[in-house]
Amino acid sequence: MKVYFDTIGCRLNQSEIEIxxxxxxxxxxxxxxxxxxxxxxxxxTCAVTSAAASDSRQKIRQAAQKGAxxxxxxxxxxxxxxxxxxxxxxxxxxxxxxxxxxxxSDFLHITPLIFDLEPLAREPLPGDHLRTxxxxxxxxGCDNFCTFCITKVARGKGVSRPLAEVMVDVKNAxxxxxxxxxxxxxxxxxxxxxxxHTSHLRDLIETILKETTVQRLRLSSxxxxxxxxxxxxxxxxxxxxxxxxxxxxxxxxDILKRMARKxxxxxxxxxxxxxxxxxxxxAITTDMIVGFPGETDELFEESxxxxxxxxxxxxxxxPFSARASTAAAEYDNQIPKAIRKRRSAAMRAVFAExxxxxxxxxxxxxxxVLWESGEQLPDDRWLMKGLTGNYLRIATNTSFxxxxxxxxxxxxxxxxxxxxxxxxx
Numbered sequence: 001m002k003v004y005f006d007t008i009g010c011r012l013n014q015s016e017i018e019i020x021x022x023x024x025x026x027x028x029x030x031x032x033x034x035x036x037x038x039x040x041x042x043x044x045t046c047a048v049t050s051a052a053a054s055d056s057r058q059k060i061r062q063a064a065q066k067g068a069x070x071x072x073x074x075x076x077x078x079x080x081x082x083x084x085x086x087x088x089x090x091x092x093x094x095x096x097x098x099x100x101x102x103x104x105s106d107f108l109h110i111t112p113l114i115f116d117l118e119p120l121a122r123e124p125l126p127g128d129h130l131r132t133x134x135x136x137x138x139x140x141g142c143d144n145f146c147t148f149c150i151t152k153v154a155r156g157k158g159v160s161r162p163l164a165e166v167m168v169d170v171k172n173a174x175x176x177x178x179x180x181x182x183x184x185x186x187x188x189x190x191x192x193x194x195x196x197h198t199s200h201l202r203d204l205i206e207t208i209l210k211e212t213t214v215q216r217l218r219l220s221s222x223x224x225x226x227x228x229x230x231x232x233x234x235x236x237x238x239x240x241x242x243x244x245x246x247x248x249x250x251x252x253x254d255i256l257k258r259m260a261r262k263x264x265x266x267x268x269x270x271x272x273x274x275x276x277x278x279x280x281x282x283a284i285t286t287d288m289i290v291g292f293p294g295e296t297d298e299l300f301e302e303s304x305x306x307x308x309x310x311x312x313x314x315x316x317x318x319p320f321s322a323r324a325s326t327a328a329a330e331y332d333n334q335i336p337k338a339i340r341k342r343r344s345a346a347m348r349a350v351f352a353e354x355x356x357x358x359x360x361x362x363x364x365x366x367x368x369v370l371w372e373s374g375e376q377l378p379d380d381r382w383l384m385k386g387l388t389g390n391y392l393r394i395a396t397n398t399s400f401x402x403x404x405x406x407x408x409x410x411x412x413x414x415x416x417x418x419x420x421x422x423x424x425x
Contacts, residue, residue: 004038004068005021005041011220015184035066041069042071056077065089070092071092078094079097138183139158146249147331148326150323150325188220189227202234242281246285249288251302268310285313285315288303290340292328292335293334295335304347304350317347320335364410386402395419
């Protein structure tokens, strides 16, 4: 059987389809790069915003239009609106998040234990979701109560994967030739808390760095209140990528309270300063929500000013999206769409300037780039795109496909694809 996977949303979704792909391969089936070639299409949906839910539905419709044999919808949007997912063309089954881990075994009518027997080395997914980096799911669910977030409803309570299980996944990824491993989770920083009262994410990181030869280890999104006093000492090992994604959501203390975020601008800034003392060139990126209910012009300006003070390396900007079953959807003082759109544009402009300034610091410098994807050009050369440890996106033209290779690369200028790199022989 030929299987095609599609997904949108977070890195956790990417990790999950990689797990399912490996399970199908272990059972003797193949993974293809186009829905039109597939007997089965699995779409891992997202519901973090209304736009993400819309994109999820569009992915399913596109698979049906290409003539997919049958479609299974899973993930957050499908979990929240299973009947709506079933009503889409081609969808024969909806698998809720709580049953996602058994999706493959249930579909194939086999015991899940088969996947534990001689597990295969990790292979990148073909097609649009090709990643030479391995996204490993180490945690799922969330025990926070942010008033804007639907993910807790869709994913349930926080659950950590045991250390031994994670290490098996790490070994399989390395056996497959992976150079970079990305640890993912809904609430990654809470890893270990449900296993015992002493485990912390830093224990997992230390074990991976101590017991493996992974060349790069990257952390996905971390809530700023999860980091202990000595957390940044981990960056004494240069294999830990100098990049932190710390969702702020608002630079206004009043709005953070309305969001039920467990931080304040002052606490957040302390974390940023602590990180930069240990790793001066660390890239700190974030997520921001604009137009949250009750955000006055003055509070928005307060948020903008704090963002400038932090001086982020980049970030994602979201206009507030009211999600049913969340507290914020019922708040008074909802902000009109036109104002949310205007504030989003203003915030994006500030972030664009900060990102350009951060990238400009590396002009003329030599960095290590892990080349992730390549496009063959008409002249038989390759357009390669890759990432530095601090998440700078680099593009270059080469004579060879350098996917999954790390090279010393000089950055002389910007290009239409971002920073332009010249590989040093």
